[in-house]
Amino acid sequence: MEDEYPKATLQVGDFVRCVYELYHYYYPSQYYGPVDEDDAFARYGVVLEIDYARFGDIFGYEVLYLILCLDGVTRFYSEYEVQKIC
DSSP: OOOOOOOOSSOTTOEEEEOOTTHHHHOGGGOOSOOOTTOTTOEEEEEEEEEEEEOSTTTOEEEEEEEEETTSOEEEEEGGGEEEOO
């Protein structure tokens, strides 16, 4: 079994747009319809730290980003939930 960390596509200091992929699953009371490009659940922030998590033996490691959002709260997002703005 290979224990190699994947390469992160973002760097510390990048300004990003973040949307939880399963937001409607984890927070059903705040979900009011389909998520689109201009949804109200998007957060913007700066990458503070890059970390790795392993969810089961089959899947290997996944890149996680610690994001300082503009509302002052730090949140973790997966690689596929983050989009670089500039």
